[in-house]
Amino acid sequence: MAESSISVAMIVRDEAARLESCIQNLWAFAGEIVVVDTGSRDDTPAVAERLQCRTARFTWTDDFSAARNASLELCTLPWVYVADADEWLDPEAAMLLLEHAENPPDRAWRIETVTYTDQVFRADAQPTVPGDPYARGFPCWYSSWKVRLFPNRPDVRFTGRVHELVNPALEALGIPIYNSPAVVRHYPLWNAPRNASEKAAFYLELNRKKVQDAPDDAAAYAELGAQLAELGRHAEAAAAYYEAVRRKPDQYDWLSELGSNLALCGREAEAEQALRLAVRGDASLHHAWRNLGVLLARREAWDAAREAFQSALAIADRPDYRQLLEEAARKSGIPRNAAERPDVTGR
Numbered sequence: 001m002a003e004s005s006i007s008v009a010m011i012v013r014d015e016a017a018r019l020e021s022c023i024q025n026l027w028a029f030a031g032e033i034v035v036v037d038t039g040s041r042d043d044t045p046a047v048a049e050r051l052q053c054r055t056a057r058f059t060w061t062d063d064f065s066a067a068r069n070a071s072l073e074l075c076t077l078p079w080v081y082v083a084d085a086d087e088w089l090d091p092e093a094a095m096l097l098l099e100h101a102e103n104p105p106d107r108a109w110r111i112e113t114v115t116y117t118d119q120v121f122r123a124d125a126q127p128t129v130p131g132d133p134y135a136r137g138f139p140c141w142y143s144s145w146k147v148r149l150f151p152n153r154p155d156v157r158f159t160g161r162v163h164e165l166v167n168p169a170l171e172a173l174g175i176p177i178y179n180s181p182a183v184v185r186h187y188p189l190w191n192a193p194r195n196a197s198e199k200a201a202f203y204l205e206l207n208r209k210k211v212q213d214a215p216d217d218a219a220a221y222a223e224l225g226a227q228l229a230e231l232g233r234h235a236e237a238a239a240a241y242y243e244a245v246r247r248k249p250d251q252y253d254w255l256s257e258l259g260s261n262l263a264l265c266g267r268e269a270e271a272e273q274a275l276r277l278a279v280r281g282d283a284s285l286h287h288a289w290r291n292l293g294v295l296l297a298r299r300e301a302w303d304a305a306r307e308a309f310q311s312a313l314a315i316a317d318r319p320d321y322r323q324l325l326e327e328a329a330r331k332s333g334i335p336r337n338a339a340e341r342p343d344v345t346g347r
Contacts, residue, residue, distance in 0.1 A: 007075035
């Protein structure tokens with residue numbers, strides 16, 4: 001147990017199989033660990049108690065924010081770090097959190113989460129490097145950022161039934177948010193109590209309720225679209241992303257997802273239009289360039305496909321992008337070496 005001013009706040013359910021390794025990892029930087037159980041049918045509460053955590057039970061109400069906020073109520077130290085049972089931090093990340101907590105609790109820290117998965121067809125999936133000590137056998141990973149470490153204050157609370165965020169409270173209070181160099185390793189499929197399809201169906205129902213709660217919330221529709229896409233329901237996903245973009249047209253990443261899902265349900269002309277609008281609005285969306293290139297290649301517009309793949313590769317040097325570019329260059333008659341050195345000035 002560390003000498004620390006950080007309270008770790010967790011909500012859990014049926015996590016007995018992987019909770020012990022998670023909590024032992026958290027004690028490297030935590031001054032206390034709060035575990036709120038939302039209805040486990042296994043030994044999760046007993047495991048948490050045995051590992052010297054402060055535990056409580058919370059009746060599940062289909063609202064992640066309500067459960068998260070119940071865990072915050074039990075935290076007693078100046079800083080709060082929010083964790084889940086399927087996560088792990090290396091010693092360097094733990095030391096960085098302790099360094100952050102040496103500052104007065106007048107700021108918050110956004111931390112990168114690297115999620116290891118077998119979903120190799122995700123647009124943002126990156127192949128794991130051979131010998132990666134954190135991969136645990138998973139073939140790929142993707143990255144996201146969220147606020148994890150923030151001041152323990154009664155006016156800093158989560159909002160949102162699902163995909164809950166503390167950011168709105170921090171922003172309303174004028175508390176600055178900084179990016180941390182720490183990295184959280186996330187393993188949602190490792191030793192999981194539910195399989196991926198069950199978890200996705202659970203989140204889908206909560207996403208639908210979130211849209212019902214806030215029918216004008218563009219982000220709620222985008223979250224619903226992402227969940228439907230994960231389940232392979234691409235026509236429904238496209239409809240949800242359309243509603244998101246209709247409410248917030250300048251979110252070009254959502255427009256890109258709209259195009260991708262339209263393509264996957266066979267509406268290729270509409271998909272191409274959406275993807276072109278996405279890269280026109282934000283030329284850094286390499287996934288949109290890649291998907292636009294695939295659509296162009298399908299109709300044998302090889303020169304245009306090559307240019308799209310060049311744009312994708314110039315932004316993100318990925319082996320799959322390089323392979324697509326080489327194929328398009330071969331089909332369009334451009335020498336391989338020339339294709340690998342794209343001129344993207346003016347994009």
